[in-house]
Amino acid sequence: MKRHSVLIPTVLTFLLGIPLAVLLWKAPLLPPNAVREGDLVDFLFRLIAAIAGFVFALIVSFVGYSLIAFRRRPGDTSDGPPMHGNVPLEVTWTVVPLLVIFGVGFLGTWVLFEIDRPKPNEMTVRVTGFQFAWLFEYPAYGIRTNELVLPVEQPIKFEVTATDVIHSFWVPEFRMKIDTIPGRINVKRYTPTRIGEYTLRCAELCGAGHYAMLARVRVVSGSEFLQWVAQQSGAQAPEETLSPLAARGKELSDQLGCLACHTTDGSPSVGPTWKGLFGKEEPLADGTTVLVDEAYLRTSILRPGEQIVAGYQNIMPAYEGRLSDEDLEAIIEYIKTLK
Amino acid sequence: MNTLEQLRAKKMRVGWLVGAGLAVTTVVEYYIAVGLARPLVPLAIVALIKAWLIVVYFMHIKQLWTSEEGGH
Amino acid sequence: MRLLWSLGLIRGLVWGIVGTAIGIGFTMLVRMALGKPAWETAPVTFVAAVFGTLAFLAGVGAFADWWRWASGEEAGDPPHHHEGPEWVRYFNFDTDHKIIGVQYTITSLVLMFAAGIMALIMRLELAQSGLQFVTPEQFNSAMGLHGIVMIGSILLGVAGMANYLLPLMLGAPDMAxxxxxxxxxxVAPPAAILLFLSLAFGGFDTGWTGYPPLGAVGATGKQFFYLGVFFLGFSSILGAINFITTTLKMRAPGMSMFRMPIFVWGVFAAAWIQLTGTQFIGTSFLMVVLERLLGMGFFDPEKGGDPVLFQHIFWFYSHPAVYIFVLPGLGVISELLPVFVRKPLFGYKWVALSSMGIATVGFLVWAHHMFTVGLPNEANTFFMFTTMLVAVPTGVKFFSWVATMWGGKIEFRTPMLFLLGAFVTFLLGGLTGPFLAVVPVDQYLHDTYFVVGHFHNTMFGGFVFPFLAAIYYWFPKVTGRMYSERLGKVHFWLMLVGFVAQTGSMFQTGLFGMRRRIADYDPSLGFDTIHLIGSIGGYLVFFSMLIFAYNMIRSLVAGEKAPANPWNSRSLEWLLPSPVKGVSWPTPPVVVGHPYDYGVPNATFVRLAPAGGSDRSSQTTTPAHETKEANR
Amino acid sequence: MSTHVSHATYDRLAINRLGLWLFIFSDALIFAILLITRFALFGTSRPEELNQALGLGLTVILLVSSLTAYRAEAAIATGDRSGLLRNLLLTIIFGTLFLVGVVGWEWREAPHLGIVPQEGYGIAFFSMTGLHAFHVLTGVLLLLIVFFNARRGAYGPDNYWGVEAAVKYWHFVDVVWVFFYPALYLVR
Incomplete structure (x- = not known):
């Protein structure tokens, strides 16, 4: 029996493993990071990737070498050498992974507590998820919107919750995600460092419209943020031209998230636009057409699945039992005003 | 037959003893609940004692690792 | 017609339909008696489904012997002879473990194909951004069904292998x-029917996890899903009782725990998880059903409940469940590797105990599915460490396999190729695990396609590839015929390439922020090409499975006769004729050695020593010798 | 384990016992989950209005039934058939009394005390007592089957696995109540 040396696969491991580890350390495998906390996450990610790359090379080198060197030669029907085990070897490959694990684990723990550490002068933003839209509240400014606008370099404390089912607050460029759970308020902290536009994506399956549950996120400079705040505060006041009922409807449709999917300026979105909707003839998915009157709007809000407008998906949640009659009337009144 | 009679008498005696134990622990349990402000841990201990009595003496859990008793 | 009625399956279906009708009538009568409207879909269909399932079982004949016992007759030993054509047994209530094993395996494969079709629907939709073929509801139902039916299929596949092999490998006449x-x-067929019936009642858009509050509202289809899973779990628990008892009490004389074939260790470890964990998913789903039917708000914060509680109960099973699938699969790898390498399994005891280690640690890691739920960071840290701890026993297995191969004489038959496929994919699955175990990184990767890629690799490496290896390997044992080696190899290479392409695309898109469980994705993310590649890979996997099916059916009918021991295996089951007839081991063999002493001169594993003294021993490479206690 | 060459005759009784214990262990976990749920949702709080006398009475009835079940098994193990029948009957009667007490009495009373099955403490109370009552019901049915088989003379001192299994199951149901009673009625 010829003794095979482990030299070749060992050399192979390093020849393969080191470049692979370096490659995985350096490669831009994730989208660009836009928050300070993300730096630590990316560091951990790269570290694990490099270790995994090296282990991959180790196993592949040894298995690959074995497959070639120890394949059965034609005509050979004998058995291999009866090696039953080797305790020092077993102990080695129990203890070494254990040490690596503890190393990575301690780093992970440190990062975890570091990214969740409260920071001075945080700005609080309350996030509410519901089927299938997001609502953002800025308690300091009394603003409620469907678009998340954040000043750069400002530590933000997000308090997230949900009203119906579980959603998850995730901006890929902000790295960490946090579930929004009915009856609970979860906290996550981010400090945006990069001005730009991002997309908030719901990351927990929440029903048929889950895939489309997005919101726009803008990270802007401090001055631009203050401008936006001033604008929003103005916009929150009901416009004079609206009757009190319609103004209430406008406010409601913002709070309930209607405007996340339905535009009021005629531009296309997830659901049909409200501009000029009232009194229009809408083609339905079943081939018929329907006149948009009060009765139709009422059914469509309470039980959206009954009549679907052609070209749209049935993803709107049913508001039956969630809206009082007065609120429903207010919203319909508001839709009527959008000529 | 005589030995069977003796065995029965012994088993019945064990039954009465365990039954008495259960009665006592139940009374103790009730008064713990009435008397203590936070009775959770004592109650848990008493419940474990009761369960132990039943599992060991009524359910013969030892049969699982000794095959002598009740080899019918 | 009489032949048809003699098939338990047909009888069961007819009785099941009648039972369902009775259930509907009964519920409506009770409702009317209580002064409620007679028809309400949710409660009526629920009771009807339970009635139907019980009636199905009664129709099959599952309760016949117990009924006899209850009414005071002697039921006697289960019969081992059978009149009429042999194939009829496979459609009947039959107590022979070999029949049951085949029944399980075939059902598992049928379900695997059905769930595969669901995957094809999803891959078709995802090949391009935009919604082309299905609505989001249909997509979600396909996705949930793919998940749960695959899980069911895997459970049945494990049970199939375990049932067929355990008594043969342990030298027992049958299961306990x-x-x-x-x-x-x-119990499994009606459970599968219930799962697919959910489609007729609006489907279920919760995915296989069925999280409330989403699961507690909406279409009645979800109830069928919960009920189907409940019954599957029931079947799994009863199976586990059998596996554990058989392993502990029915081993042949001389077979100590550390002389058992390593596959039995895998099943034994998995069975403990099945026995204990499965109650958790069953009960958590039952609680959601109670919430739906009776309004008991276990998980509704407005009624004093808590949605997170569900996740704790659910994952306490559903994480260890992964090990139910993987441990027997890894057992297959450890079992077959020595045969094709012609060397003893390296570190037998370590490999055996690592299975128990994984099963134990597996119960301490459930909350790593909940790193984004907002648990206290102290808890998150604990679960991070326990989760990474799983890597240690898994690593022991992996390194032991490498050491087993080292210096051997590797023969590349089809089962061996599938073992290597399992190696590669399980390695990829294993190495992507630590990313998800480390909390901050997981908070990025959670619920992305990276996770999807990770568990598909562990499932394929830990179960699907080993399962296919096992089917190829034991096909001659079960049927007495050989499969086509050439088609087997084509199957393997197509499957490996397709699978790597598919999960590669999953890893790639997941890292870049592709969320799980979405019917459509943003074209601006630039995923179209890579998703298309993934879809092609997925179709390739399915196509390779069609080749497999063809190979199996053709070989069953026209394959060449298999030799008595086509693999020169030392294992017990190859000492019996193929296929095994009647009681598996009417007289148990006597175990005198170790199962994997390949290359050890004169080593003997068992002696078949009935009266007469003509010993047949399990020696494979050296001529029969006077038996000698192996020195280990 | 030594290598004794013998035609292994499997110890059927030991196999049956292990199987039954495994089933009981698995079943016990359902109750454990409900117990966990009860404490996870409501801590150690409980409404004051629970009928303490009824709770204590039910507990005593169930414990006494366990004693009679034990006596039934001990009787047949020592060849006393009439003792078996008498004690089985007593156990069945006590079990039925318990069922009537929980479902017929306590459940009718509880909603008037402000516990609605759909919210608050009622979730825990009704699911726990309900599932337990279901097990009591199956236990009573099993004991009835055994009782009628025993009347036909099916069991003897060498052959009473049916009695033993039903009685073990009955004790298990009792053990569950041992934990449920303080968790539902007594903790604070």
């Missing part, structure tokens, strides 16, 4: 409880 064994198989 043959009737219970047959019952636990026959």
């Amino acid at each position: 409880f043959p009737r219970l064994n047959a019952l636990s198989f026959w």
Whole structure:
């Protein structure tokens, strides 16, 4: 029996493993990071990737070498050498992974507590998820919107919750995600460092419209943020031209998230636009057409699945039992005003 | 037959003893609940004692690792 | 017609339909008696489904012997002879573990194909951004069904292998409880029917996890899903009782725990998880059903409940469940590797105990599915460490396999190729695990396609590839015929390439922020090409499975006769004729050695020593010798 | 384990016992989950209005039934058939009394005390007592089957696995109540 040396696969491991580890350390495998906390996450990610790359090379080198060197030669029907085990070897490959694990684990723990550490002068933003839209509240400014606008370099404390089912607050460029759970308020902290536009994506399956549950996120400079705040505060006041009922409807449709999917300026979105909707003839998915009157709007809000407008998906949640009659009337009144 | 009679008498005696134990622990349990402000841990201990009595003496859990008793 | 009625399956279906009708009538009568409107879909269909399932089982004949016992007759030993054509047995309530094993395996493959079709629907939709073929509801139903039916299929596949092999490998005449064994198989078909019935009642858009509050509202289809899973779990628990009892009490004389074939260790470890964990998913789903039917708000914060509680109960099973699938699969790898390498399994005890280690640690890691739920960071840290701890026993297995191969004489038959496929994919699955174990990184990767890629790799490496290896390997044992080696190899290479392409695309898109469980994705993310590649890979996998099916069916009918021991295996089951007829081991063999002493001169594993003194021993490479206690 | 060459005759009784214990262990976990749920949702709080006398009475009835079940098994193990029948009957009667007490009495009373099955403490109370009552019901049915088989003379001192299994199951149901009673009625 010829003794095979482990030299070749060992050399192979390093020849393969080191470049692979370096490659995985350096490669831009994730989208660009836009928050300070993300730096630590990316560091951990790269570290694990490099270790995994090296282990991959180790196993592949040894298995690959074995497959070639120890394949059965034609005509050979004998058995291999009866090696039953080797305790020092077993102990080695129990203890070494254990040490690596503890190393990575301690780093992970440190990062975890570091990214969740409260920071001075945080700005609080309350996030509410519901089927299938997001609502953002800025308690300091009394603003409620469907678009998340954040000043750069400002530590933000997000308090997230949900009203119906579980959603998850995730901006890929902000790295960490946090579930929004009915009856609970979860906290996550981010400090945006990069001005730009991002997309908030719901990351927990929440029903048929889950895939489309997005919101726009803008990270802007401090001055631009203050401008936006001033604008929003103005916009929150009901416009004079609206009757009190319609103004209430406008406010409601913002709070309930209607405007996340339905535009009021005629531009296309997830659901049909409200501009000029009232009194229009809408083609339905079943081939018929329907006149948009009060009765139709009422059914469509309470039980959206009954009549679907052609070209749209049935993803709107049913508001039956969630809206009082007065609120429903207010919203319909508001839709009527959008000529 | 005589030995069977003796065995029965012994088993019945064990039954009465365990039954008495259960009665006592139940009374103790009730008064713990009435008397203590936070009775959770004592109650848990008493419940474990009761369960132990039943599992060991009524359910013969030892049969699982000794095959002598009740080899019918 | 008489032949048709003699098939338990047909009888069961007819009785099931009648039972369902009775259930509907009964519920409506009770409702009317209580002064409620007679028809309300949710409660009526629920009771009807329970009635239908019980009637199905009664129709199959699952309760016949127990009914006899209850009415005071002697039920006697389960019969081992059978009149009429042999194939009829496979459609009947039969207590022979070999029949049950085949029943399980075939059902598992049928379900695997059905769930595969669901995957094809999803891959078709995802090949391009935009919604082309299905609505989001249909997509979600396909996705949930793919998940849960695959899980069911894997559970049945594990049970199939375990049932067929355990008594043969342990030298036992049959399983410990043959009737219970047959019952636990026959619970599965109605459970599968219930899962697919959910489509007729609006589907379920929760995915296989069925999280409330989403699961507690909406279409009645979800109830069928919960009920189907509940019954599957029931079947799994009953099966586990059999596996554990058989392993502990029915081993041949001389077979100590550390002389058992390593596959039995895998099943034994998995069975403990099945026995204990499965109650958790069953009960958590039952609680959601109670919430739906009776309004008991276990998980509704407005009624004093808590949605997170569900996740704790659910994952306490559903994480260890992964090990139910993987441990027997890894057992297959450890079992077959020595045969094709012609060397003893390296570090037998370590490999055996690592299975128990994984099963134990597996119960301490559940909350790593909940790193984004907002648990206290102290808890998150604990679960991070326990989760990474799983890597240690898994690593022991992996390194032991490498050491087993080292210096051997590797023969590349089809089962061996599938073992290598399992190696590669399980390695990829294993190495992507630590990313998800480390909390901050997981908070990025959670619920992305990276996770999807990770668990598909562990499932394929830990179960699907080993399962296929096992089917190829034991096909001659079960049928007495050989499969086509050439088609087997084509199957393997197509499957490997397709699978790597598919999960590669999953890793790639997941890292870049592709969320799980979405019917459509943003074209601006630039995923179209890579998703298309993934879809092609997925279709390739399915196509390769069609080749597999063809190979199996053709070889069953026209394959060449298999030799008595085509692999020169030392294992017990190859000492019996193929296929095994009647009682598996009417007289147990006597174990005198170690199962994997390949290359050890004069080593003997067992002696078949009935009267007469003509010993047949399991020596494979050296001529029969006077038996000698192996020195280990 | 030594290598004794013998035609292994499997110890059927030991196999049956292990199987039954495994089933009981698995079943016990359902109750454990409900117990966990009860404490996870409501801590150690409980409404004051629970009928303490009824709770204590039910507990005593169930414990006494366990004693009679034990006596039934001990009787047949020592060849006393009439003792078996008498004690089985007593156990069945006590079990039925318990069922009537929980479902017929306590459940009718509880909603008037402000516990609605759909919210608050009622979730825990009704699911726990309900599932337990279901097990009591199956236990009574099993004991009835055994009782009628025993009347036909099916069991003897060498052959009473049916009695033993039903009685073990009955004790298990009792053990569950041992934990449920303080968790539902007594903790604070």
